[in-house]
Amino acid sequence: MDRGVVLSAPGAVALEQIVVDQPKPGELAVRIEASGVCHTDLHVVEEDGWGHALPVLLGHEGAGTIEAIGPDVDGLSVGDRVLLGWHTACGECEQCARGLPRQCKRPPAAYGRLHRTDGSVLTPVLRTGTFATRTVVPAVAAVKVPDELPLEQACLIGCAVATGVMSVLETARVPPGASVAVIGCGAVGLSVVQGARIAGAAEIRAIDLDERKQEQALRFGATAVGEGPVDFAFDVVGRRATFELALRLLRGGGTAVLIGLSPAGEKAELDLPRLFAKRVTVRTSHGGDHLPHEDFPRLAQWALDGKLDLASMVTRRLTLEDAPRALDELRSSPDLVRSVIVL
Ligand SMILES: [Zn+2]
Ligand SMILES: [Zn+2]
Known part of the structure; x- marks a missing residue:
């Protein structure tokens, strides 16, 4: 049985069993191995979902291994180590059509594949939902990670690092x-x-x-x-x-x-x-206007080259059981850089 950290009602966060469906065309299922605990998850909790329909599957800074692939997915295979991106582009909206995919208005989502055991549909935070043993995402959200880069470091690229670095290089x-x-x-x-x-x-x-x-x-x-x-x-x-x-x-x-x-x-x-x-x-800056497929490989390479220090950013490792408490502690742990849930 899969498990995930769910915001079920305002202020109610708990680890529970979840049901993960098979991926549909253009989607894939990923076994999550590492997920950073980002302030945006706390923001989602404090703002009663922050635009996400409850119940919500928390977590959006994840990396793992592809476990199943739906039809019509090219370039990715079961077993690939991937990093999940939440700031993807649809290729069809007004902004994408104008050649501005970094400002896409409708990033693709794979809604409807994640459920609570009572059957209600879970909304994954920022279309990813990574505080879980598994999640389902659009294939465009998955970017391969070089073998030499540990996933507990790679996951940080998915939100904090892409947001911070690309705010400098792209937004400003x-x-x-x-x-x-x-x-x-x-x-x-x-x-x-x-x-x-x-x-x-x-x-x-x-x-x-x-x-x-x-x-x-x-x-x-x-x-x-x-x-x-x-x-x-x-x-x-x-x-x-x-x-x-x-x-x-x-x-x-x-x-x-x-x-x-x-x-x-x-x-x-x-x-x-x-x-x-x-x-x-x-x-x-919305996440530094990053585009996962263009920016993640470059950021990962910089990490391998020693230009970008990811290792020093991982200041604590937690289990999925610790996630609700870790969100609470985000308010009060000033010397922390990043807690990473390792599965
Ligand atoms: Zn678009
Ligand atoms: Zn984040």
């Missing part, structure tokens, strides 16, 4: 020599730091209320801690105070990038004359 296109501030130094923030280092930023300032997290960022490539004027400011937190800080730090012509998910109703105040005088740009 930080040029060599730029100065960068990163507000919020958890797994995504440290990935922004690493992305800025890879982009060749001259100055990378780590900002976090927790001094230990600031210090930790220095090991990932930050060159300074605390506030200072910069060309690019990344708000990885998404609260009023952090977004207003990002705008305040910008030099003339600077760009603020909003990455962190804000709670419903969160608002910030803009000083319009100052914004105008400084010619500020504000960009929003």
Whole structure:
């Protein structure tokens, strides 16, 4: 019997038995071997599903092995080690038709294959649902992982690392020599730091209320801690105070990038004359506008080449039974980078 971590009603998270159907055309079933515990799962719990119909199968930063393949799937085989991506492209929507697959409005999903034992359909978080022994996803969501890269590291690429690094390289296109501030130094923030280092930023300032997290960022490539004027400011937190800080730090012509998910109703105040005088740009990053098939292989290669430190980001290994508690602890574990559920 398969098991998964389910949000069944507001605030009710538990590990339970689940039923996983065979994949339909264009889909595959993956045995999950590792899944990162990302803040977005906590956001889903705290926002009563955050747009996902309850009951919800949590988890969206997973890697594993293909166990079954539906008809009409090319290029993948049973036994392949894969990383799951949630920010895929349909190839048909208005944005895809305009040649902007990174802004796809209708990422493909394999809804209806996952159930509770009472038969009710589970909605997998961000179309993946990786806090489970198995899940079913559209084939386009699976990207092969090089044999040498451990899955407990590879899974981080699926959300935190793609979001952080690609926010720098794709959303903001930080040029060599730029100065960068990163507000919020958890797994995504440290990935922004690493992305800025890879982009060749001259100055990378780590900002976090927790001094230990600031210090930790220095090991990932930050060159300074605390506030200072910069060309690019990344708000990885998404609260009023952090977004207003990002705008305040910008030099003339600077760009603020909003990455962190804000709670419903969160608002910030803009000083319009100052914004105008400084010619500020504000960009929003949905997962760094990453495209799994283009970006994951490159990120995995950088990890193998030592350009991207994934190993140091895995700070704790848990079992599936630990997942509900791990979500709770996300609120209170400041020195943690990433907990990874290993199955
Ligand atoms: Zn599309
Ligand atoms: Zn995530």
